[in-house]
Amino acid sequence: MWAFHTPQPTQPPSLFNPPRAPPKLPSSSLAVNPSISTSTPNNNQLIQSLCKRGNLKQALKLLSHEPNPSQRTYELLILSCAHQNSLSLAQSLHSHISENGFDQDPFLVTKLITMYSDLDSLDDARKVFDKTRKRTIFVWNALFRALTLAGLGEEVLGLYGKMNRIGLPSDRFTYTYVLKACVASECMVSLLKKGKEIHAHILRHGFEAHVHVMTTLVDMYARFGCVAHAGIVFKSMPVRNVVSWSAMIACYAKNEKPFEALELFREMMIETHDLVPNSVTMVSVLQACAALSALEQGKLIHAYVLRRGLDSVLPVISALITMYSRCGELELGQRIFDRMEKRDVVSWNSLISSYGIHGYGKKAMQIFQEMIHQGVSPSPITFVSVLGACSHAGLVEEGKRLFDSMRKVYGIIPSVEHYACMVDLLGRANRLEEAARIIYEMRIEPGAKVWGSLLGSCRIHCNVELAERASHRLFQLEPLSAGNYVLLADIYAEAEMWDDVKRVRKLLETRSLQKVAGRSWIEVKKKMYSFVSVDEFNPQIEEIQSLLIKLSAEMKEKGYKPQTKVVLYDLDEGEKERILLGHSEKLAVAFGLINTNKGETIRITKNLRLCEDCHSFTKFISKFTNKEILVRDVNRFHHFQNGVCSCEDYW
Numbered sequence: 001m002w003a004f005h006t007p008q009p010t011q012p013p014s015l016f017n018p019p020r021a022p023p024k025l026p027s028s029s030l031a032v033n034p035s036i037s038t039s040t041p042n043n044n045q046l047i048q049s050l051c052k053r054g055n056l057k058q059a060l061k062l063l064s065h066e067p068n069p070s071q072r073t074y075e076l077l078i079l080s081c082a083h084q085n086s087l088s089l090a091q092s093l094h095s096h097i098s099e100n101g102f103d104q105d106p107f108l109v110t111k112l113i114t115m116y117s118d119l120d121s122l123d124d125a126r127k128v129f130d131k132t133r134k135r136t137i138f139v140w141n142a143l144f145r146a147l148t149l150a151g152l153g154e155e156v157l158g159l160y161g162k163m164n165r166i167g168l169p170s171d172r173f174t175y176t177y178v179l180k181a182c183v184a185s186e187c188m189v190s191l192l193k194k195g196k197e198i199h200a201h202i203l204r205h206g207f208e209a210h211v212h213v214m215t216t217l218v219d220m221y222a223r224f225g226c227v228a229h230a231g232i233v234f235k236s237m238p239v240r241n242v243v244s245w246s247a248m249i250a251c252y253a254k255n256e257k258p259f260e261a262l263e264l265f266r267e268m269m270i271e272t273h274d275l276v277p278n279s280v281t282m283v284s285v286l287q288a289c290a291a292l293s294a295l296e297q298g299k300l301i302h303a304y305v306l307r308r309g310l311d312s313v314l315p316v317i318s319a320l321i322t323m324y325s326r327c328g329e330l331e332l333g334q335r336i337f338d339r340m341e342k343r344d345v346v347s348w349n350s351l352i353s354s355y356g357i358h359g360y361g362k363k364a365m366q367i368f369q370e371m372i373h374q375g376v377s378p379s380p381i382t383f384v385s386v387l388g389a390c391s392h393a394g395l396v397e398e399g400k401r402l403f404d405s406m407r408k409v410y411g412i413i414p415s416v417e418h419y420a421c422m423v424d425l426l427g428r429a430n431r432l433e434e435a436a437r438i439i440y441e442m443r444i445e446p447g448a449k450v451w452g453s454l455l456g457s458c459r460i461h462c463n464v465e466l467a468e469r470a471s472h473r474l475f476q477l478e479p480l481s482a483g484n485y486v487l488l489a490d491i492y493a494e495a496e497m498w499d500d501v502k503r504v505r506k507l508l509e510t511r512s513l514q515k516v517a518g519r520s521w522i523e524v525k526k527k528m529y530s531f532v533s534v535d536e537f538n539p540q541i542e543e544i545q546s547l548l549i550k551l552s553a554e555m556k557e558k559g560y561k562p563q564t565k566v567v568l569y570d571l572d573e574g575e576k577e578r579i580l581l582g583h584s585e586k587l588a589v590a591f592g593l594i595n596t597n598k599g600e601t602i603r604i605t606k607n608l609r610l611c612e613d614c615h616s617f618t619k620f621i622s623k624f625t626n627k628e629i630l631v632r633d634v635n636r637f638h639h640f641q642n643g644v645c646s647c648e649d650y651w
Helices: 027-032 044-052 056-063 071-083 087-099 106-118 122-131 137-149 153-165 172-182 189-204 211-223 227-236 242-254 258-271 279-292 295-307 314-326 330-339 345-357 361-373 380-393 396-408 416-428 432-440 447-461 464-477 482-494 498-510 541-557 573-580 584-595 612-624
Strands: 519-524 527-532 602-606 629-632 637-641
Touching: 044 056, 044 071, 056 071, 056 087, 071 087, 071 106, 087 106, 087 122, 106 122, 106 137, 122 137, 137 153, 137 172, 153 172, 153 189, 172 189, 172 211, 189 211, 211 227, 211 242, 227 242, 242 258, 242 279, 258 279, 258 527, 279 295, 279 314, 295 314, 295 519, 314 330, 314 345, 330 345, 345 361, 345 380, 361 380, 361 396, 380 396, 380 416, 396 416, 416 432, 416 447, 432 447, 432 464, 447 464, 447 482, 464 482, 482 498, 519 584, 527 584, 541 584, 541 612, 584 602, 584 612, 584 629, 612 629, 612 637
Parallel strands: 602 629
Antiparallel strands: 519 527, 519 602, 629 637
């Protein structure tokens, strides 16, 4: 039995220890139940009733007259303090609990830690934990949860190691929290190693059959980009629920494997008749359709969303807006946005980003101003979207004003992503020295994104000196990223510095790095087709190559000049032209010309930036064949029609 301690009259008055005067009854509560008064020996039921009705202050006043509060009474009071977001009342209640000897009750300790976590008072949560002598697994889990939610993953993992050393066994909640801790802050390599150690711990202690633990493990590997590891865990699961399937589909969708995401969704629909995809599943599937510009697939998913009644879920609607815009149907995305009864900042961000990637920077700015006018506060992602829109449209001064307003007007401190947008904005406009100055004046570490933006801009304008400075930092920050080496080699090749090209290629070989192969996707008759450079496995490859050779010869007579400078090898012009005709985007265009009907738009997605020759070639094709061609590269949309591109050669 617990020993209860009644405060002595000599203590100073407080909320729970008022001066000894005749007690006043809480008016509202006693009006409801006049038979109960403060002189009743046990007021626990009335206090609990007041908590359930939201009358926290009256409940606390009555508590001061209850000599034997029960555990249930304290629990409801703790929950009420968190619900009403009152830290001061929570701390006063905590003092009362301590005075009555309940501060060592493991059940209430877990509730107190959770309460302080909900009130964003981690210091108080830590103090509760530190003062607890008998720490059950539930107490440890409560602190793990609190710290993980606050993004303090490394602290969680340190405490987890301490818990293991004292020999306290983990339960399934422990594993869930510590796995989430691995990705609670930045996904560092050291934390991935910890995640793998926890994975081994899970297997040793027989938790591989727990669906929640294994699903969290899939998600952990997904966030680190370890798609193969996530797939192995998923396939080994004896039982999978809709969350498990959704986690693996999201893993593919967010790690540049949209084909696999759609295929797994199809498998889920065929194999699991008792599982119904939820809104989280549909968001990932729509993201996969968007990544592939798979318009017909996206329309089928949209129809399923309508049948399932998920068209009122905000994240799903935002994903639909993005999907249609990234499939080239900007008007459909706008129509969905216009029909929304309620819009959150994510919905606005989706629309701003949609106009941005299509090159309509001024329209994106207009939507941003409309959002502000309607009282929706911008998020950090809003500024990434609108600054990106300015960059694609060459709106340098507008972008600079927006960037300055972040801190001054909206109180948002620019992050690495925002600085990367600014460097890209200035770099594309050939204001490279100004872009470099922004980097050197940054208050935070620039990181790979910022230096990568500078190197990409140097590639556009062939600035060798700045490219060497940027690549030097990138080789330190991302030693295993082949793309940085390839970009530098591109710049050397354009400057005809062939010895330096060979040197960089040698670095790639000695470090066993392989450049990302160019890949293009096209949707024809509701089926997706993938092409890589010099694709020899497509059954129509001979017909495709024959058509490209024929078109190239005919277009040369009309003024097309192959941009052989993009070929990084010191070869003769004829050989360079042959290599250019094998680029994946040209193969996809030719496939589309062969397999689509007259008047049907060709839609292509490419995983890299469109090279200068493919861009020029596609402009000529659109005029020569009277075809509308939409190409989305890694940066933006290119709408080719009648020999003109919507980007106006600014990409």
